[in-house]
Amino acid sequence: MKIPTATQIRLALENAIVDGVYFPGDRIDPDRIAAEYGCSRTPVREALQALEASGLLVVQPKRGTFVTKLTVTELMHRFEVMAQQEAFCATLACRRADASDLLAIDDSLQACEKAAIAGDSDAYYACNTQFHQAIYAAAHNPFLRTETLRLQAMLQPYRRRQLQAQGRVQTSLAEHRAIAAAIRAGDAEVASRAMTDHVLVQGERFRDLVALLDHLSARQTG
Incomplete structure (x- = not known):
């Protein structure tokens, strides 16, 4: 079955x-996208509207469509919610994960370890995403999974760049190991606390986040 053009563009x-x-x-150019896909503006508009609804894009009247750029306060609010959602996923995974779920978590953790050893932050970022999504799936709550995936997508541009900070990949990997061990042991309290600490932006990571936003602002005005 052919995927609709609007869906292809959105993905x-x-x-x-x-x-x-x-x-x-960054500004999104609908004309360039339409030319790239050899289509009219209609499917492009549908795709942009879907991404706006998901929170990834924002439409500014008379200016255009832009990738959502959050302030420090807005980011902190979203990371607070994200930490609680992911902690709840980890809690449910402790009670509901089956053998295939645990295998998926372990496989993604091993992939994270290989990427960390190789010093490849981009590969680690991809494996990190798989690790978290394996835990969402292990919670066996489709609504929670969908909502957490939506917020994860919105925050990924910021989480990705945090991994480029000195030593962050190794710290993240250690946190992943602790989370996976708690889920395997069925220890919901430890898993929830470990996931909250892993996702919540605080301390040095908060300063890294502020520096990231300063860098993005300079990029836009430079």
Whole structure:
């Protein structure tokens, strides 16, 4: 079955935003996208509307459509919610994960370890995403999974760049190991606390986040 053009465009743009092809604050050119796909503006408009509804894009009247750029306060609010959602996923995974779920978590953790050893932050970023999504799936709550995936996509451009900070990959990997061990042991309290600490932006990571936003602002004005 052929995927509708609007869906193809939406998925491609979503991946481009999440993978850092577009930066927060970058303008999206509908004409260029229509030319690239050899289509009219209609499917492009549908795709952009869907991405706006998901929170990845924002439409500014008379200016155009831009990749959502969050302030420090807005980011902190979203990371607070994200930490609680992911902690709840980890809690439910402790009670509901079956053998295939645990295998998926372990496989993604091993992939994270290989990427960390190789010193490849981009590969680690992809494996990190798989690790978290394996835990969402292990919670066996489709609504929670959908909502967490939506917020994960919105925050990925910022989480990706945090991994480029000195030593962050190794710290993240250690946190992943602790989370996976708690889920395997069925220890919901430890898993929830470990996931909250892993996702919540605080201390040095908060300063890294502020520096990231300063960098993005300079990029937009430079």
